[in-house]
Amino acid sequence: MRHGLGWGLALLFPFAALAAPPPPVQLYRYTDDRGVVVLDRQGVPPEFISKGYQILNAQGRVLQTIPPAPSAQETQAASARRARAEADAKLRARYTGVDDLERARQRQLGEIDGRISLTRGDLQTLQGQQASLQGEAANQERNGQAVSAGVLDQLEALRQRRADLNAQLQRYQQMREDADRAFNADRARLEQLLTP
Incomplete structure (x- = not known):
């Protein structure tokens, strides 16, 4: 009977080795409304997403930087640049x-x-x-x-x-x-x- 149990474990062991590794730990770094830099494993609260944030690995290395959303003035300036480029193309x-x-x-x-x-x-x-x-x-x-x-x-x-x-x-x-x-x-x- 021990022989049967050992044989069963031996059959399960290769499948255990093929199981997916746990997902890597990621941290989210953002600045809250008081100007404090926060590290959070759960993610960035919706109210701070537009300010931009970084995704870090478990060792603290930056994996990705999400820039802040453009301000209304930046959006307007970009729109004006696009309109000017279109007008110039039509003129030419x-x-x-x-x-x-x-x-x-x-x-x-x-x-x-x-x-x-x-x-x-x-x-x-x-x-x-x-x-x-x-x-x-x-x-x-x-x-x-x-x-x-x-x-x-x-x-x-x-x-x-x-x-x-x-x-x-x-x-x-x-x-x-x-x-x-x-x-x-x-x-x-x-x-x-x-x-x-």
Whole structure:
């Protein structure tokens, strides 16, 4: 019977040798809210994770350093750098050089100037129509008549149309200023990018 027990132990011994070793001991080093450095086997409490921490082995060697989460300012600065890089890439893809940019500026400003010119022409036309209607209204009054409702309605319609065209003219002028400003900024940046 002893022989049987020994034989059973001999059979189990190789399997015991194959069993996985216990996991290595790891320590977590972090700084708490009082500024005290803490070593903990359980991990880092959630409220301190964003401050960064280190994972150490049982001998105190650093296995891994987890950096602090970036601050709002750092995140904003990184976002601004990414946006600037994307804008620069688009600018370089859009224009081969400063001359190309200047041609695009002339085209776009020329289109806006054309709209401004047409709107001013429409305003002059309306001004002539308004002067004609006002003359007609004045003739009716000189003849002792009340100004007809048709003339008054036409004058009001012309007044409204002139107000709309003046607002449109202001929008075009603002559009031209904005486009010119944007082209100036693009030119300055493109010159920086193309300077070796």
